[in-house]
Amino acid sequence: MTITDRPNITVTGHLQKEAWRVRELPPVELVRPGLWSIPVIFPNNPLRYVNVYVIEVSNGIVLVDAGWPVDEAWKNLNDGLQSIGYSITDVEGVLVTHNHADHLGLAGRIRDASGAWVAMHELDQIEVDFDIDPAVFKRAGETWLIKAGVEEHDMPDLIVDAGQFVEFAKIPKADRLITDGERPLPNAQHIRTLWTPGHSPGHVCFIDEKHNLLISGDHVLPRISPHISVHPSEHGDPLGLYIDSLNAMRGMNPEEILPAHEYRFSGLDARIEQMNIHHEERLAEVLVAINEHPGAGTYEISSKLSWSHGWDNTHGMLRRAAMGETLAHIVHLERRGLINNIPRDGRIYEGNLITTDAWFPAALD
Numbered sequence: 001m002t003i004t005d006r007p008n009i010t011v012t013g014h015l016q017k018e019a020w021r022v023r024e025l026p027p028v029e030l031v032r033p034g035l036w037s038i039p040v041i042f043p044n045n046p047l048r049y050v051n052v053y054v055i056e057v058s059n060g061i062v063l064v065d066a067g068w069p070v071d072e073a074w075k076n077l078n079d080g081l082q083s084i085g086y087s088i089t090d091v092e093g094v095l096v097t098h099n100h101a102d103h104l105g106l107a108g109r110i111r112d113a114s115g116a117w118v119a120m121h122e123l124d125q126i127e128v129d130f131d132i133d134p135a136v137f138k139r140a141g142e143t144w145l146i147k148a149g150v151e152e153h154d155m156p157d158l159i160v161d162a163g164q165f166v167e168f169a170k171i172p173k174a175d176r177l178i179t180d181g182e183r184p185l186p187n188a189q190h191i192r193t194l195w196t197p198g199h200s201p202g203h204v205c206f207i208d209e210k211h212n213l214l215i216s217g218d219h220v221l222p223r224i225s226p227h228i229s230v231h232p233s234e235h236g237d238p239l240g241l242y243i244d245s246l247n248a249m250r251g252m253n254p255e256e257i258l259p260a261h262e263y264r265f266s267g268l269d270a271r272i273e274q275m276n277i278h279h280e281e282r283l284a285e286v287l288v289a290i291n292e293h294p295g296a297g298t299y300e301i302s303s304k305l306s307w308s309h310g311w312d313n314t315h316g317m318l319r320r321a322a323m324g325e326t327l328a329h330i331v332h333l334e335r336r337g338l339i340n341n342i343p344r345d346g347r348i349y350e351g352n353l354i355t356t357d358a359w360f361p362a363a364l365d
């Protein structure tokens with residue numbers, strides 16, 4: 001994620017913003033009648049916390065997102081519910097904006113404690129391979145790194161421990177699938193689902209039509225732009241999907257945006273504009289790198305771009321994430337017809353010759 005600091009949005013979550021400034025967990029807040037935000041800790045992560053939203057329904061409450069799966073976050077959630085007169089056993093369901101562990105992680109524990117259903121979009125449900133063999137996972141990751149042109153001596157730093165991933169991937173399967181346009185809560189018909197692919201294939205936002213609010217998950221955040229990446233298992237153009245689903249929100253004019261991280265704000269169209277500018281600038285930077293280094297692979301191009309802490313200080317998972325982000329921009333440039341991939345021989349890996357992506361500026365005629 002990168003910081004995009006262009007003004008024109010209005011921060012409305014003043015207590016959240018102040019808590020951000022002094023590096024504390026914000027307070028539980030009543031956002032509108034029957035709608036609260038409960039921040040739960042996201043430890044060892046610059047995002048610091050996840051905003052879980054609580055929607056009152058006739059027989060209890062429904063949560064939007066669940067939080068990172070650690071005891072401390074579980075305690076924040078339980079204490080927060082207590083403070084508004086509810087308890088975890090009152091949770092009827094969890095609407096999950098997307099399958100990342102800071103949103104879905106605690107959903108299984110909530111379901112075990114209360115019998116709640118867990119719902120998410122089909123594309124995020126099927127994206128997670130719950131029974132993946134760690135060896136298969138590791139091989140896919142290494143193939144991806146070779147294709148990206150990672151040099152041999154840098155490989156160990158970038159290979160993810162498969163065992164760790166499989167542990168991480170033990171996130172709950174959904175009991176219900178939600179679709180674009182659906183009103184998922186029979187007792188709260190004013191809540192409507194909006195499919196917003198990009199940050200993940202099945203990312204959804206929720207619109208509160210009664211209060212004209214947008215519960216935006218990670219799709220739109222006030223300060224940072226969500227990580228858009230091409231992962232080893234992915235195909236297609238996630239950045240293109242993201243830009244399209246972002247621009248489709250123009251003119252919606254919600255009174256307030258309730259994001260999963262950071263703080264509430266207003267000015268959706270301004271924020272959309274900022275993000276468009278950010279991505280166009282980044283696309284231009286990637287294109288310059290390819291023009292200056294024709295035939296470079298994804299890894300080399302990544303190393304030529306500006307990163308918040310500098311490429312040389314970006315290691316391990318962060319470097320991998322940076323490469324995924326670069327590849328998302330490269331793939332999108334290719335879709336726009338501005339660059340071509342002319343793969344060349346890479347390396348023999350497990351008896352197979354893997355080709356390496358080599359990116360060239362498209363011939364202009």
Ligand SMILES: [Zn+2]
Nearest residue numbers: 098100199218
């Ligand atoms: Zn996310």
Ligand SMILES: [Zn+2]
Nearest residue numbers: 100102218260
């Ligand atoms: Zn998140």
